[in-house]
Amino acid sequence: MEKAQADGAGESGNSITLFPNGIHLQSLPTWANPKSLGTEGVKGAIRKPPCRLRSGEIPLHNHLLPPIQWGQTRILEEEQAMQTGKRLWALTCCMLMIFLPTAQAAQPLESGTPMTLTTPSAILAETATGTVIFEKNADERREVASITKLMTALLVLEALDRDEIALTDSVQISPRAAAMKGSQALLDANAVYPLEDLLRTTIMASANDSAVALSEYIAGSEENFVDRMNRRAAELGMTNTNYVNCTGYPQSGQYTTARDVCRLCCEIAKHPRYNQYASVWIDKLTHPGGRVTDLTNTNRLVRFYEGCDGYKTGSTDAAKYCLAATAEKNGMRLVAIVLGTPVSQTRFNEARQMLDYGFATYRRVVIANKGDLLGQNVEVRGGSAERVPLALGSGLSMLLKNGQQSGLSLSVQLPESVDAPIAQGDVIGLVDVLLDGQVIAKLNCVAAEDVPRPGFIEGLLRILRNWR
Structure with a gap:
């Protein structure tokens, strides 16, 4: 059996109004x-x-x-x-x-960070409300390596929701996609794979070849797909983001921020299928010819942090080590984002500290549901009642x-x-x-x-x- 190449982006990973x-x-x-x-x-x-x-x-x-x-x-x-x-x-x-004011203009619930963070840029938020608990240099533009694939996955999931594509679709792998550098699923050029295999290897194993194959299948070319990525980013209010490719592989002009990654994660949280794939620690990909590739999740917190079931890691020389990690406990889902840590393990350690603090200190409280009867009434003049x-x-x-x-x-x-x-x-x-x-x-x-x-x-x- 082969082992998928990882760690190098390669992984060297009714409208809602939000209030403060x-x-x-x-x-x-x-x-x-x-x-x-x-x-x-x-x-x-x-x-x-x-x-x-x-x-x-x-x-x-x-x-x-x-x-x-x-x-x-x-x-x-x-x-x-x-x-x-x-x-x-x-x-x-x-x-x-x-x-x-909306969440885009809202201040975090806490000023500063309640713990010492060595990561240059970080943010902790609750995904259902988009509420930021605390942040550090959250608007600093940075490369984030394979965290870019969060937008790639979102567009695929939304296309599935619209029935434009199906998990059972057969996707032929172009020579260009199969030749992608960085983390890979080691796809065979010109072979045909189920779309679901490409999606799960993109999410779970951060496979660049799978991500490009998906982009070409959905939009005809990676360039067309990247245009869609940037349009969707604008719709989500990701004002400090620019995509140049769908993988996060180093390329001039590609950047985002911790705040924009947070917005993206809050949107992905609406798609539980993402977590279905992202929560798997070890898996296999059987190729059309019978060859088998071992897959290991790049997000260690999936195995070592209770409740963690996604999102994504990323690392390159320029981006250093990045992580967007989510966990759900007691009906509340948090996302901790750390960008640019110099040591790989540090991103996991600091994201863990952030999540621990959030779950220990805050809770999401449902005050009322739409349609709740108030037990009040008002006089009506000239009415049938x-x-x-x-x-x-x-x-x-x-x-x-x-x-x-x-x-x-x-x-x-x-x-x-x-x-x-x-x-x-x-x-x-x-x-x-x-x-x-x-x-x-x-x-x-x-x-x-x-x-x-x-x-x-x-x-x-x-x-x-x-x-x-």
């Missing part, structure tokens, strides 16, 4: 019927007693957390509500979505330091009344999310059901009842 302070706010696409959430109106760990919210009551509970306290419900004066109406509420909420029940128009999760949960509170801002007709999902008010008394997020409070104007007969009966 670890907030993950789901956007407001088509309204999901809150009735589907059941009689309690809440899914998952959040529970709510089936009673009307009154000032000082606690409508939301999490069995993992202390109760989230609700503050006073603030009612707008009737005259103001009549003047502003639903249009102003909608405009206000749109403006909030525009002016609340006298009141409209309210629900959350967005879901919210946050990254909190241990012990911060007790500082969470919610405060509702509602008009005294609204005019019919009301459509399910119409914005009625706002919910302020406060941490230690400071507003850190605002959620739309929406109508949980339609309230049309009454029909002719119903309107006539109302007049008669009022006349009596």
